Amino acid sequence: MITQNPILSTFSFSSVVQFRQNWIRWAFGFFFLAVCLGLVMRSFHVVEIPYFEYRNILHTHSHLALLGWGHLMLLGGIVFGLVKEKDQVKDYKWLFLGTILSLLGMLFSFPFQGYGVISISFSTLHVLLSYGFAYKLLKVIRSIEKTPATRLIRLAIWFMVISTFGLWSLGPISATLGRMHELYFMTIQWFLHFQLNGWFVLGVLGLILLFFEEKGFKITWTAYQEWILSISVILTFMLAVTWAEPRPIFFQINGLAVIIQLIAYSWILKSVFILLNSNQLKGFAQLLLILALASLVAKAILQGLLVFPSIAVISYSIRMYVIGFLHLVLLGAMTMGVSAVAIARGWISEQPISRLGWILMISGFVITEFLLFLQGTLIWLKMGFLPEYNFWLFLASCLFPLSLAFLFAGLRSNEFSNQSISNSKTRLQKRINPETMRKTMIWSMGVLGILLTSCGGGSGESSNSTATEIAPKEEVKADPKGIGEFKTVEIGEGIDETLAASGKAIVDMKCTACHQLNDKRLVGPGFQGVTNRRRPEWIMNMITNVDVMLDQDPAAQKLLEECLTRMPNQNITLDDARGILEFMRKNDEEKAGQRDAATK
Known part of the structure; x- marks a missing residue:
C-alpha cells in the first residue's frame, strides 16, 4: 500500500x-x-x-x-x-x-x-x-528513520560484507586443499552469488525506493517480508553447492529457495511498478527503470526454472547462460536501475547526446543478451552454432564503448548546467x-x-x-592414455580427410566457444599442438569421459587448475570423438607443422 x-x-x-x-x-x-x-x-x-x-x-x-x-x-x-x-x-x-x-x-x-x-x-x-x-x-x-528503502540498503550492505568472506577463504583453502578442491570453486561462487543477488539487486531496489520515499511516497514492507527475502538470497546459494555435490537434497533446497525468492521479489516489484504510474519519472529515467525492473523479473523467472534439477545443471554448464545471467544483473538491473535514479535526481544529464548514448547502450544490452541466451539454448538442444555467432556478438558488443563515449560527452556538458554552482572560482575548478x-x-x-x-x-x-x-x-603417476574406454587408438600415416571434415563440423558446433585452433588460451587451452603433447587415447578419453578425467587424471586436473572453468560433458559419441581427433591431427599439421609427436 x-x-x-x-x-x-x-x-x-x-x-x-x-x-x-x-x-x-x-x-x-x-x-x-x-x-x-x-x-x-x-x-x-x-x-x-x-x-x-x-x-x-x-x-x-x-x-x-x-x-x-x-x-x-x-x-x-x-x-x-x-x-x-x-x-x-x-x-x-x-x-x-x-x-x-x-x-x-x-x-x-x-x-x-x-x-x-x-x-x-x-x-x-x-x-x-x-x-x-x-x-x-x-x-x-x-x-x-527506518523505512523499507533504508532497510533494503542495510540488508544489501550486509550481503556485500558477507560476500567477501569467500575471498578471505581462498588463500587457506588453496594452501591446504588445493585449487582443485570443490571448496575452492564454491568460495568463488560465494562471492559472486552474494555480490550479485544480495549487494547489487537489493542495493538497486533500495535506491529506487529511497528516491520515491523522498518524493513523498510511503511503501509498506513488513519485517517478516524482509526476513523471507534474506532467507531466499542465502538459500539460493545451494545452486553452487549442487555443482560440487549434485545430491537430490541440495537440488530440493535450491528449488524451495527460488520459489521463496519469487514470492519475495513479487512483494517489492509490485510496489515499484505502482510507483511507476506516479509520473515522478519521465523520459529516459522512466525507460531505464522499466528495463531494470524487466531484468529483475527475467532474473526471477530464470531462477524459478531452476526448480527442475536438469535445468539447474544446464544453467552452470553452458557458458552462454552464465555470461547472460551475469550481464542481466550487472548491465540490466544494476546499470539501468542506478542510472535511472541518477537521471531522475539530476546527477546525470539527459542531453540529446546522452539520450543517443542510452539508446546505443540499451541496443547493445538487448542484442547481446538475445544472442547469448539463444546460442546457449541451441547448444542445450544440440543444434549447433548460429551462423557467424561470434562475429555478430562482437559487432553488438561494439555498441557498448560507443554508447559510453556519448555518455561521457553528456557528463561533461552537465558540469556547467548545475545551478547550485555559482562561484566563478568553483566553475574554473570544475x-x-x-x-x-x-x-x-x-x-x-x-x-x-x-x-x-x-x-x-x-x-x-x-x-x-x-x-x-x-x-x-602429492605426485600421482599419470597414465599417458588417460582414463576411459580408449586403451588403443590406431591412426594412419596420413590424414583421413572425410573423417577430419566430420570432426571439424563437431568442433565448430561444440568446441569453438571455449577453444581456439591456435595455441592461445581462450576459456580452455588452444588446440594447436595437442597431438604433439597428448596421446590419441588421452585426447579421446578427455572428449568422451571428461568428468572422470577431470576428477582423477593429473594432466586434466592441471589444465582445470590453469583454466578454472570445468569443461562440460558434451555427450560426444565414440565415433564423433575419432573425427575430432582426426581434425586435430590435421590442424596440427597445418598450424604446428608437425603432428602425432606424442606417439613417437
Missing part, C-alpha cells in the same frame, strides 16, 4: 556536487575500460590476437566491471542518497580516493600477472576499504577537473595497452609457476 507523505527536505552545496560528479565520472571511466576489455575478449573468437593472454584480460574485465563500475556506482548512489550533512559527505573522500587507487592498481597489475602478489594486494585493499564504507553507512542508517580526469583515463588506457602488448609470454609463465607452487602436494 502506498500513501503520500510530506516531501523530505533536500540540500545543495557546491563541494558535494563536485565530489558527486567526480565520483560518477570515475565510475563511468572504469565502465568504459571494462567494456573495452570485454570487446577485446570478444575479438579472440573472431580473429587471432598475438601477445594477449585471454585469462588475464578476463580477470581485469571482471574486476573493473564488478568493482570499478557496479560496486562504485551503487556505493555512490547510496552515499549521496543517504548522507545529508556536508561534513559527513566529506568523510567519504579518503575512502573514495583509496578505492580509486585500488582499482587503478588492479587495472595495471591483472593484465600483466593475472592473480599475483600485486593484483591480490590491491584487491585486498579494495575489500578493506569496502568495510570502511559499510561501517560508516550502517552507522548513518542506524541514526535515521573546468579543470574533467580535463584532468580525461587525461588520466587516456594515460591509463595507454599504459594498459603497453602492458597488454608486452605481457603475452610472461603471464603464462607466471600462471604456470603459481600453479606449480600450489598444486601438487
Whole structure:
C-alpha cells in the first residue's frame, strides 16, 4: 500500500556536487575500460590476437566491471542518497580516493600477472576499504528513520560484507586443499552469488525506493517480508553447492529457495511498478527503470526454472547462460536501475547526446543478451552454432564503448548546467577537473595497452609457476592414455580427410566457444599442438569421459587448475570423438607443422 507523505527536505552545496560528479565520472571511466576489455575478449573468437593472454584480460574485465563500475556506482548512489550533512559527505573522500587507487592498481597489475602478489594486494585493499564504507553507512542508517528503502540498503550492505568472506577463504583453502578442491570453486561462487543477488539487486531496489520515499511516497514492507527475502538470497546459494555435490537434497533446497525468492521479489516489484504510474519519472529515467525492473523479473523467472534439477545443471554448464545471467544483473538491473535514479535526481544529464548514448547502450544490452541466451539454448538442444555467432556478438558488443563515449560527452556538458554552482572560482575548478580526469583515463588506457602488448609470454609463465607452487602436494603417476574406454587408438600415416571434415563440423558446433585452433588460451587451452603433447587415447578419453578425467587424471586436473572453468560433458559419441581427433591431427599439421609427436 502506498500513501503520500510530506516531501523530505533536500540540500545543495557546491563541494558535494563536485565530489558527486567526480565520483560518477570515475565510475563511468572504469565502465568504459571494462567494456573495452570485454570487446577485446570478444575479438579472440573472431580473429587471432598475438601477445594477449585471454585469462588475464578476463580477470581485469571482471574486476573493473564488478568493482570499478557496479560496486562504485551503487556505493555512490547510496552515499549521496543517504548522507545529508556536508561534513559527513566529506568523510567519504579518503575512502573514495583509496578505492580509486585500488582499482587503478588492479587495472595495471591483472593484465600483466593475472592473480599475483600485486593484483591480490590491491584487491585486498579494495575489500578493506569496502568495510570502511559499510561501517560508516550502517552507522548513518542506524541514526535515521527506518523505512523499507533504508532497510533494503542495510540488508544489501550486509550481503556485500558477507560476500567477501569467500575471498578471505581462498588463500587457506588453496594452501591446504588445493585449487582443485570443490571448496575452492564454491568460495568463488560465494562471492559472486552474494555480490550479485544480495549487494547489487537489493542495493538497486533500495535506491529506487529511497528516491520515491523522498518524493513523498510511503511503501509498506513488513519485517517478516524482509526476513523471507534474506532467507531466499542465502538459500539460493545451494545452486553452487549442487555443482560440487549434485545430491537430490541440495537440488530440493535450491528449488524451495527460488520459489521463496519469487514470492519475495513479487512483494517489492509490485510496489515499484505502482510507483511507476506516479509520473515522478519521465523520459529516459522512466525507460531505464522499466528495463531494470524487466531484468529483475527475467532474473526471477530464470531462477524459478531452476526448480527442475536438469535445468539447474544446464544453467552452470553452458557458458552462454552464465555470461547472460551475469550481464542481466550487472548491465540490466544494476546499470539501468542506478542510472535511472541518477537521471531522475539530476546527477546525470539527459542531453540529446546522452539520450543517443542510452539508446546505443540499451541496443547493445538487448542484442547481446538475445544472442547469448539463444546460442546457449541451441547448444542445450544440440543444434549447433548460429551462423557467424561470434562475429555478430562482437559487432553488438561494439555498441557498448560507443554508447559510453556519448555518455561521457553528456557528463561533461552537465558540469556547467548545475545551478547550485555559482562561484566563478568553483566553475574554473570544475573546468579543470574533467580535463584532468580525461587525461588520466587516456594515460591509463595507454599504459594498459603497453602492458597488454608486452605481457603475452610472461603471464603464462607466471600462471604456470603459481600453479606449480600450489598444486601438487602429492605426485600421482599419470597414465599417458588417460582414463576411459580408449586403451588403443590406431591412426594412419596420413590424414583421413572425410573423417577430419566430420570432426571439424563437431568442433565448430561444440568446441569453438571455449577453444581456439591456435595455441592461445581462450576459456580452455588452444588446440594447436595437442597431438604433439597428448596421446590419441588421452585426447579421446578427455572428449568422451571428461568428468572422470577431470576428477582423477593429473594432466586434466592441471589444465582445470590453469583454466578454472570445468569443461562440460558434451555427450560426444565414440565415433564423433575419432573425427575430432582426426581434425586435430590435421590442424596440427597445418598450424604446428608437425603432428602425432606424442606417439613417437
